[in-house]
Amino acid sequence: xxxxxxxxxxxxxxxxxxxxxxxxxxxxxxxxxxxxxxxxxxxxxxxxxxxxxxxxxxxxxxxxxxxxxxxxxxxxxxxxxxxxxxxxxxxxxxxxxxxxxxxxxxxxxxxxxxxxxxxxxxxxxxxxxxxxxxxxxxxxxxxxxxxxxxxxxxxxxxx
Numbered sequence: 131x132x133x134x135x136x137x138x139x140x141x142x143x144x145x146x147x148x149x150x151x152x153x154x155x156x157x158x159x160x161x162x163x164x165x166x167x168x169x170x171x172x173x174x175x176x177x178x179x180x181x182x183x184x185x186x187x188x189x190x191x192x193x194x195x196x197x198x199x200x201x202x203x204x205x206x207x208x209x210x211x212x213x214x215x216x217x218x219x220x221x222x223x224x225x226x227x228x229x230x231x232x233x234x235x236x237x238x239x240x241x242x243x244x245x246x247x248x249x250x251x252x253x254x255x256x257x258x259x260x261x262x263x264x265x266x267x268x269x270x271x272x273x274x275x276x277x278x279x280x281x282x283x284x285x286x287x288x289x
Contacts, residue, residue: 145212145249148181148234149188151195152209153202154263157254158271160209166252168245172238179241183223183232185210189256197260197288204263205285208256213247257285 150169152160159170172179182188188208196206221234221244236244259268268285 144215146215146218147210147212148183149185149208149210149255150181151188151191152207153196153199154205154207154267154271155201155203157205157207157209160252161271164252167250168248169241169252171241177238179236179238179244180233181211181236183234184230185255187230187232192256193258193288197258197263200262203267204260205267206258206260207254207285210253210255212249213244217244217247258288259285260288 156170160166160168164170169179182191185208188210192206192208196202197204218234221236221240223232224235225231226233
C-alpha cells in the first residue's frame with residue numbers, strides 16, 4: 131500500500147464517495163475522538179472495516195439493523211466520505227448480496243492506511259433511533275460546548 135494523498139481533495143485526483151453505517155458508540159468516537167477525520171480502530175472480533183458504495187444500502191443497515199442492536203446503542207447513522215478512486219485498486223468492491231450490496235473490505239490492520247486517504251470531514255447524512263435507544267445515550271454526542279450535535283437531535287425514531 132504505497133498510496134498517499136494529502137488530507138484534502140486534490141482537484142487533479144478523481145475521488146469516489148463511500149458510505150458507512152455506524153452505531154451510536156462508533157459515531158461518538160468519530161465525532162469526539164477523531165473529529166470527523168477518520169474512523170476508529172475495529173473492535174476485537176471485527177476483522178473488516180466495510181464502507182459501502184451507495185447511500186441506500188448504508189441507510190438500510192443503519193435504519194434496519196443498527197437500531198435493533200444493543201452493541202450499536204439502538205441507533206444508526208449514515209456517514210459518508212470521499213477517497214481517491216485509486217483506493218478501489220487496493221480494496222476492490224465486493225458484492226455481498228444483490229447488485230446494490232457493494233462493499234469494500236478493508237482488513238482491520240489496514241484501516242489506518244485507509245483513513246489516511248479520506249478527504250475530511252466525514253459527513254453525517256441520516257440518523258435513526260430504535261425504540262430501545264435511551265435518550266441519555268444520545269448525550270454521548272455532545273460537542274465541546276456540551277450541546278448535542280444537531281444530527282443527533284434530528285435522528286428519526288423507527289419502530
